[in-house]
Amino acid sequence: xxxxxxxxxxxxxxxxxxxxxxxxxxxxxxxxxxxxxxxxxxxxxxxxxxxxxxxxxxxxxxxxxxxxxxxxxxxxxxxxxxxxxxxxxxxxxxxxxxxxxxxxxxxxxxxxxxxxxxxxxxxxxxxxxxxxxxxxxxxxxxxxxxxxxxxxxxxxxxxxxxxxxxxxxxxxxxxxxxxxxxxxxxxxxxxxxxxxxxxxxxxxxxxxxxxxxxxxxxxxxxxxxxxxxxxxxxxxxxxxxxxxxxxxxxxxxxxxxxxxxxxxxxxxxxxxxx
Amino acid sequence: xxxxxxxxxxxxxxxxxxxxxxxxxxxxxxxxxxxxxxxxxxxxxxxxxxxxxxxxxxxxxxxxxxxxxxxxxxxxxxxxxxxxxxxxxxxxxxxxxxxxxxxxxxxxxxxxxxxxxxxxxxxxxxxxxxxxxxxxxxxxxxxxxxxxxxxxxxxxxxxxxxxxxxxxxxxxxxxxxxxxxxxxxxxxxxxxxxxxxxxxxxxxxxxxxxxxxxxxxxxxxxxxxxxxxxxxxxxxxxxxxxxxxxxxxxxxxxxxxxxxxxxx
Numbered sequence: 238x239x240x241x242x243x244x245x246x247x248x249x250x251x252x253x254x255x256x257x258x259x260x261x262x263x264x265x266x267x268x269x270x271x272x273x274x275x276x277x278x279x280x281x282x283x284x285x286x287x288x289x290x291x292x293x294x295x296x297x298x299x300x301x302x303x304x305x306x307x308x309x310x311x312x313x314x315x316x317x318x319x320x321x322x323x324x325x326x327x328x329x330x331x332x333x334x335x336x337x338x339x340x341x342x343x344x345x346x347x348x349x350x351x352x353x354x355x356x357x358x359x360x361x362x363x364x365x366x367x368x369x370x371x372x373x374x375x376x377x378x379x380x381x382x383x384x385x386x387x388x389x390x391x392x393x394x395x396x397x398x399x400x401x402x403x404x405x406x407x408x409x410x411x412x413x414x415x416x417x418x419x420x421x422x423x424x425x426x427x428x429x430x431x432x433x434x435x436x437x438x439x440x441x442x443x444x445x446x447x448x449x450x451x452x453x454x455x456x457x458x459x460x461x462x463x464x465x466x467x468x469x470x471x472x473x474x475x476x477x478x479x480x481x482x483x484x485x486x487x488x489x490x491x492x493x494x495x496x497x498x499x500x501x502x503x504x505x506x507x508x509x510x511x
Numbered sequence: 512x513x514x515x516x517x518x519x520x521x522x523x524x525x526x527x528x529x530x531x532x533x534x535x536x537x538x539x540x541x542x543x544x545x546x547x548x549x550x551x552x553x554x555x556x557x558x559x560x561x562x563x564x565x566x567x568x569x570x571x572x573x574x575x576x577x578x579x580x581x582x583x584x585x586x587x588x589x590x591x592x593x594x595x596x597x598x599x600x601x602x603x604x605x606x607x608x609x610x611x612x613x614x615x616x617x618x619x620x621x622x623x624x625x626x627x628x629x630x631x632x633x634x635x636x637x638x639x640x641x642x643x644x645x646x647x648x649x650x651x652x653x654x655x656x657x658x659x660x661x662x663x664x665x666x667x668x669x670x671x672x673x674x675x676x677x678x679x680x681x682x683x684x685x686x687x688x689x690x691x692x693x694x695x696x697x698x699x700x701x702x703x704x705x706x707x708x709x710x711x712x713x714x715x716x717x718x719x720x721x722x723x724x725x726x727x728x729x730x731x732x733x734x735x736x737x738x739x740x741x742x743x744x745x746x747x748x749x750x751x752x753x754x755x756x757x758x759x760x761x762x763x764x765x766x767x768x769x770x771x772x773x774x775x
Contacts, residue, residue, distance in 0.1 A: 402601045406571050410618040411589045420614070424605045502605040504648045 251273040287471045298472040299479055306461065310480040313458035316373045317445035317488065319384070320380020321437055328388035329383070329430065335389075336396035336422065358444070361451040370452050380444035383462025391433030399495040428503060431496040437490040446481060516581055518670050518702040519543035519566055523574030526561055526728075534727035535561050539575070541721065543674065543704060545669075548696060550705045550713035550720045552759065553766070559706045559730025563672050567595055580669055591619065593670040594663030594701075597760070598678045600655035602647040602662075609634070609643040612661045619666055633661040636695060653684040657691065664699055673705045677712070685709075689716055693742055714738075714755045715747060722759060724766025731766035734759055754759060 270291050277292040278284070286294070299306060333343030361379055367376035398420055407417045449459020458481055465473035519541070525664055526536040535558040543549050551559040555593055564570040565577055568588040579587035587593065594615070602611045608632050616626045634640055637657040663671055676692075677685040690710060696703055707713050713720045720734045736755055738746055746752055 370704070400599075400601065402599060403598045403603070404568075405564070406595065406597070406601055407570055408586065408617075409567055409591075409593065409595045410615050411591060412618060416618065419616075421603070424603065427605075502646050505647075 239474065246502050255486075256413060259317050283450070287469055290475055292474045294472050295475045295479055299476040302473060302476060305456075306458075306477055307482050309456050309458045309461045309477070310484055312373070312454065312456050313376075313442075313445050313449060313481070313490070314484045316376035316457070317380055317438075317441040317484075319373065319377040319489035320444055321384055321441040324381030324384030324441070324448075325388045325434060325437055328433075329392050331385075332389050332396060332426075333418075335393055337418070342393070349386065349389070352392075361448050364448070365451055371454050376445045376448035376453065376457075379448045380441040381383060383440045383444040387436045387440065388430070388433040391429045391436075392426055395429025396422045398429070399425050431492070431500065434492050435489060435496070438489045438492050439485060442481065442485040442488060515618050516545075517542040517548075517578070518545050518580060519704065520576075520578040521562075521566070522576040522578075524562070524565060524569070524572045524577060526558065526565065527573045536565075536572075537727040537729045539730060543702060545670045545702055545716075546700060548703045548705065548716055549709055550717040551723060551730055552707055552710065552713045552720055553723030553728070553731075553763065554725055555708070556728075557723040557725040558725055560674050561728070562723075563674050567593055567672050590667060591615070592668055593672055594666070594668040596656070596659050596663045596671070596673045596676045598675040600647070600652075600659040602655055602658055604647055607644050607646055608639060608658050611647070611658055612665050614662060615666045628772070629665055633665050636664070636698065637661040637691070648657060651684075652680055653688055656680065656688065660692070662696065664695070664701065667699075667701075669701060671701045671703045673703060675706050675708065678708070685712070690743070692716065697741060710756050710759050711747070714752060714759060715742060720755075722762040722766060724763075732762045734762065 274320065276293060278292050290298075357379065357386060360382070361375075364375045364378045368378055368436060396418075399498040403421050403425075404417060407421055412420075446459040446462070450463050453460060455464075458477055460475045460476050462481075465471070515611065515651040520543075521539050521541045524536060525534070525541040527534050534666055539562060541549075553559050553560060561570060565572050566579060566584060568579075569575070577584040580590075580592045582590070582592075603614070606614070609627075612630045613626045616629060621629070630643070634643055639654065639657055639661070641652065642654065649656070650658070660676070677688050681687060692703075693716060701732050705713075705716060714734075714736055715738075717736050720736060722731045722734065724731045734755060738749065738751060738755070
């Protein structure tokens with residue numbers, strides 16, 4: 238009997254995150270050092286405020302303006318999440334259809350690739366016109382379109398990168414195409430899907446904020462950044478960027494966490510093969 | 512029924528691959544009787560894996576007749592008359608050992624209680640007790656292949672098709688797996704068609720060895736392996752074992768030579 242076995246990793250929360258304290262401490266140290274350097278250099282070299290405020294000033298401004306900024310942040314975050322959900326759902330649907338009917342997929346792929354090369358953000362003024370400049374739907378539309386392609390391509394690649402033997406095995410059980418999708422293709426595609434979704438969180442935030450730049454509700458993050466910068470209130474612009482960053486990282490983190498829960502069987506999540 | 516009906520019956524099976532017009536198999540005739548252990552051996556390109564897939568109705572033959580378990584190969588596949596084991600274990604990463612073994616049972620709509628009962632039996636048969644909840648990546652190559660064998664036998668198919676199942680294992684593990692397979696074959700009472708490129712493995716395991724040659728793939732000869740059953744580690748040291756190994760090797764060589772003479 239062969240007994241070379243990797244024992245399952247104990248599933249503490251730290252392990253769930255794939256890292257122990259020893260692994261993330263260096264990253265935390267770098268963060269602290271980086272912020273300290275920023276603060277020290279700005280003070281030491283007397284960098285002008287409108288060029289780069291010190292982190293402490295940004296944080297102070299954030300605290301003073303927290304009500305406005307958090308409300309604006311949540312407004313833009315809703316636009317981003319809405320666009321993310323609509324775009325991703327549509328992308329997964331299209332990927333499933335294209336994987337199921339390959340000739341259709343082959344016929345449509347060149348256009349999908351061409352569409353992806355279009356700088357979608359250029360459409361922002363148009364979607365404002367379509368959905369109403371004050372409606373969050375106009376920003377969601379941009380975020381959704383930006384998100385669509387990476388999610389669709391990744392999911393399609395996952396659905397079609399099944400090993401031939403896996404499909405032969407299902408055929409040996411007289412499986413129908415539906416069974417093969419449910420039991421082989423979709424589970425195989427999940428790691429690819431999540432790779433696409435993680436990219437999509439970042440793109441959705443970018444889409445929503447840049448969408449704001451083209452006008453809309455005053456209570457949106459992009460508008461706040463543009464307005465503050467316009468009146469030389471750069472600490473306020475930076476404070477708004479800080480809010481955008483925190484929300485973006487939280488968004489990415491939430492999807493990464495969902496990935497770890499859904500793909501708990503995946504070697505990359507469970508610590509990998511030794 | 513005359514005598515014992517064949518489990519697999521091939522009549523002048525020919526396979527051409529459209530791309531490049533390559534003839535992979537030419538006029539293959541073969542009968543596999545119940546409880547036989549047949550090995551297909553030959554150099555790469557002799558079409559032995561293609562032949563196995565034709566028996567399993569995973570690849571259609573260009574011409575010829577394929578009868579499995581008394582019916583057309585296609586019907587036999589729809590009736591789940593065979594289990595198959597590939598060179599890679601082809602386990603689904605997202606399923607535990609128990610769930611991988613249960614896969615064909617789910618496809619057959621067995622209820623949960625019956626499934627877990629059978630999975631327990633199969634885990635015992637391949638001696639993987641205690642590993643039911645492990646994921647494939649937590650197992651060694653040999654253990655993965657045992658899961659794959661358990662999955663193939665779980666629904667008790669009369670025929671087991673094996674495509675170089677131990678080709679990726681080291682020599683030690685392979686010999687141990689050979690012993691395991693013979694024990695499982697005895698206990699399960701199934702018929703096995705086994706593709707290999709190892710002469711020693713073919714002779715040790717089989718009741719008959721089918722020697723094939725390439726370009727186009729055809730049967731050069733069939734060697735009856737009259738080594739006593741059950742076989743054990745001593746079998747490999749018997750004089751008769753070496754005689755049979757030599758006989759198979761000679762057949763492989765003549766097949767190869769005739770293939771080389773053609774273009775000259």
